[in-house]
Amino acid sequence: MIIRKYEEKDIHMMTEIWNEVVEDGIAFPQEDLLDDVLGREFFESQSYTGVAEDDGQIVGLYILHPNNVGRCGHICNASYAVSSKCRGQHIGEKLVLYCLSKGKELGFRVLQFNAVVESNVHARHLYERLGFVQLGTIPGGFRMKDGHYENICPYYHTL
Numbered sequence: 001m002i003i004r005k006y007e008e009k010d011i012h013m014m015t016e017i018w019n020e021v022v023e024d025g026i027a028f029p030q031e032d033l034l035d036d037v038l039g040r041e042f043f044e045s046q047s048y049t050g051v052a053e054d055d056g057q058i059v060g061l062y063i064l065h066p067n068n069v070g071r072c073g074h075i076c077n078a079s080y081a082v083s084s085k086c087r088g089q090h091i092g093e094k095l096v097l098y099c100l101s102k103g104k105e106l107g108f109r110v111l112q113f114n115a116v117v118e119s120n121v122h123a124r125h126l127y128e129r130l131g132f133v134q135l136g137t138i139p140g141g142f143r144m145k146d147g148h149y150e151n152i153c154p155y156y157h158t159l
Helices: 008-024 036-045 091-105 123-131
Strands: 002-005 050-052 057-066 075-082 111-116 139-142 149-158
Touching: 002 091, 008 036, 008 050, 008 075, 050 091, 057 091, 057 111, 075 091, 091 111, 091 123, 111 123, 111 139, 123 149
Parallel strands: 075 111
Antiparallel strands: 002 050, 050 057, 057 075, 111 149, 139 149
């Protein structure tokens, strides 16, 4: 498996993987699905968009962008999506590690996750194992697909 900058030919598969996570309704704040046109615009608008490619297939991706502007523009934010067919293969871990390196390379000083859902224990354990620090808990900060609210846990990692 390799992780690399996305290319035009990757857009359709990236959009499918992204939409899988959005449709699950338990991790991303977005509610609207992307088509290939909107996906292209969305992925192009990021500071960096990387893909995990395995045997010619896109199996995961991440987006990296500033978390804020001006005096806080040195803090970046990222989101990760792994194909449901490929979960449990440590693809997410490889994406996060690559993202940490890329964020530093792009001049960011901190990577912050604003809204890790408290019940997303696999992601939380991964982030903590990789040295992310939880900032606290925001009660009821995430509306799940079924309408109930769950706590979110912001995290950060110095780059």
